[in-house]
Amino acid sequence: MATILLEVATPDKGEVYAKEINMLITRSICGELGILPKHARLLTELIPHAMRIKEGSGETQLFISGGFMEVTPEKITILADAAEAPDDIDVDRAKEAYKRAEERITTYKQSPKTHEEIDIDRAEAALARAKARLLVKGVPIP
Amino acid sequence: MANLQHIRRRIKSVKNIQKITNAMDMIARSRFNAAREALLSNVPYVAKTREITRRIMGQMRGQEYEHPFVKTRDELIAEQQEGAGKFLFVVIASDKGLAGSFSSNVFKEAHDVIEYDGTGENSSLDDDGEEENFHKKNFDALKGIKPIAKRTPKQQRQMTATGGIAKATGRGGGKTSTGGTSEAREYHDENYIDGIELITVGRKATTHFKQRGYNIIKSYHGISERPQYKYAKEITDLVMERFESGEIIDVTLIYTQFKSAISCTPDDVTLLPIVTDDYVKASANLKEEYIYEPDVVSILNDFLPRRIATRIYGAMLHSAASELSSRMNAMSNATDNAQELVGRLNLFYNKVRQAGITNEINEIVGGANALE
Numbered sequence: 001m002a003t004i005l006l007e008v009a010t011p012d013k014g015e016v017y018a019k020e021i022n023m024l025i026t027r028s029i030c031g032e033l034g035i036l037p038k039h040a041r042l043l044t045e046l047i048p049h050a051m052r053i054k055e056g057s058g059e060t061q062l063f064i065s066g067g068f069m070e071v072t073p074e075k076i077t078i079l080a081d082a083a084e085a086p087d088d089i090d091v092d093r094a095k096e097a098y099k100r101a102e103e104r105i106t107t108y109k110q111s112p113k114t115h116e117e118i119d120i121d122r123a124e125a126a127l128a129r130a131k132a133r134l135l136v137k138g139v140p141i142p
Numbered sequence: 143m144a145n146l147q148h149i150r151r152r153i154k155s156v157k158n159i160q161k162i163t164n165a166m167d168m169i170a171r172s173r174f175n176a177a178r179e180a181l182l183s184n185v186p187y188v189a190k191t192r193e194i195t196r197r198i199m200g201q202m203r204g205q206e207y208e209h210p211f212v213k214t215r216d217e218l219i220a221e222q223q224e225g226a227g228k229f230l231f232v233v234i235a236s237d238k239g240l241a242g243s244f245s246s247n248v249f250k251e252a253h254d255v256i257e258y259d260g261t262g263e264n265s266s267l268d269d270d271g272e273e274e275n276f277h278k279k280n281f282d283a284l285k286g287i288k289p290i291a292k293r294t295p296k297q298q299r300q301m302t303a304t305g306g307i308a309k310a311t312g313r314g315g316g317k318t319s320t321g322g323t324s325e326a327r328e329y330h331d332e333n334y335i336d337g338i339e340l341i342t343v344g345r346k347a348t349t350h351f352k353q354r355g356y357n358i359i360k361s362y363h364g365i366s367e368r369p370q371y372k373y374a375k376e377i378t379d380l381v382m383e384r385f386e387s388g389e390i391i392d393v394t395l396i397y398t399q400f401k402s403a404i405s406c407t408p409d410d411v412t413l414l415p416i417v418t419d420d421y422v423k424a425s426a427n428l429k430e431e432y433i434y435e436p437d438v439v440s441i442l443n444d445f446l447p448r449r450i451a452t453r454i455y456g457a458m459l460h461s462a463a464s465e466l467s468s469r470m471n472a473m474s475n476a477t478d479n480a481q482e483l484v485g486r487l488n489l490f491y492n493k494v495r496q497a498g499i500t501n502e503i504n505e506i507v508g509g510a511n512a513l514e
Contacts, residue, residue, distance in 0.1 A: 009190050011371060014183035030435045044435040045444055068445055070194045077190050
């Protein structure tokens, strides 16, 4: 089976993933993308999500907190703000972050005018990150 | 004859200095390890960002109109004719001294780049786009080009509003740095300094350039030893804001590149604009076009600022590691020198002491002889 090299790099952990894989399923700002070997050249922006990596018969997941993806026929390069394998994810922290973000969003939605101090974009991004982290870990979302 | 007490005091003070330099050495050493680790884990990210930028820019030929940060050299020249033309430099040095020649090396490089006037040896000719320092090349291209049209600020605002590349008249009209002179420029020349803007990181850089009358638009202190991404982001926002105002034609970053614990060299990198001519050679064999999702402009709008911030953050990490390794070297040298000095002073002290004893014996013997 044909393979394609997947490289994931983050600013403070270096290269976190470098392997030949069979298929990558990822989510860009335009929607879900499946990348197979010999894909056309592509450049896009990723949103926080749980990336699915297919290699051989198995499938692993990798949390990506947003970033850029460049695809060439031989190589996929992902520049992520943060990337974590399931083992590295702190479930308690993610749960807390989820709760906090959700609370903020609900208070904001009830009366946006009185809660102008809440940065709704940031809260929503935090919620998406926490959700994706829990998803990678297989923890049910509260 | 030297006083014994005097020498004892000197020995003591040298020993105290030695203790201090030794402590500084150890502090620098432990911080250096952290800084080097941070740098090493950042390097692959920066390298990949650069690779991607180069590949994309190789494809950009003929599409330069898509984004104000991406230009051909001809467009750059055209813009200079329209009257833009200030240079912006970001200089990264340290907050503290006592790091050997670290700061002065950066400043030397900075003056070398800032005061480049197209004369002297041309190091940009053999540049294959690997180093990404195009300032001198840009300068050479712009040299001798006089602004032929001057836009009023109003026209400029209209340009911006209509989405065109903003162009403004440099302050002082035709008196900008590149006002078509080929004679050597002096850095204390008022007209020349008028065409330069500086952003400094580190107290040392600020005082150095302030003394020499440069126009520092912003300085950052207290961030150079432990760099954080958010500061790099702040600097990036400022750089882009200045560049988008249309007054700035070229942004260069000057920092110290960390190569190994004993070798750090100052380096300069062009942040903006991205001149596609420089990237074409590197990717001459690439013919396929990229698919951009959602489209070129929005991707570049997000990607290019990221690239600049990455570059600045990387440079800050390089600079921090270099500073600490320079301090380590300087301090361990100082400690060694102090050790040697103490040894020599001890020898001197004993000589003087012995001379004193000999003298006393002589006096006693002399006195005894006189009594006989």
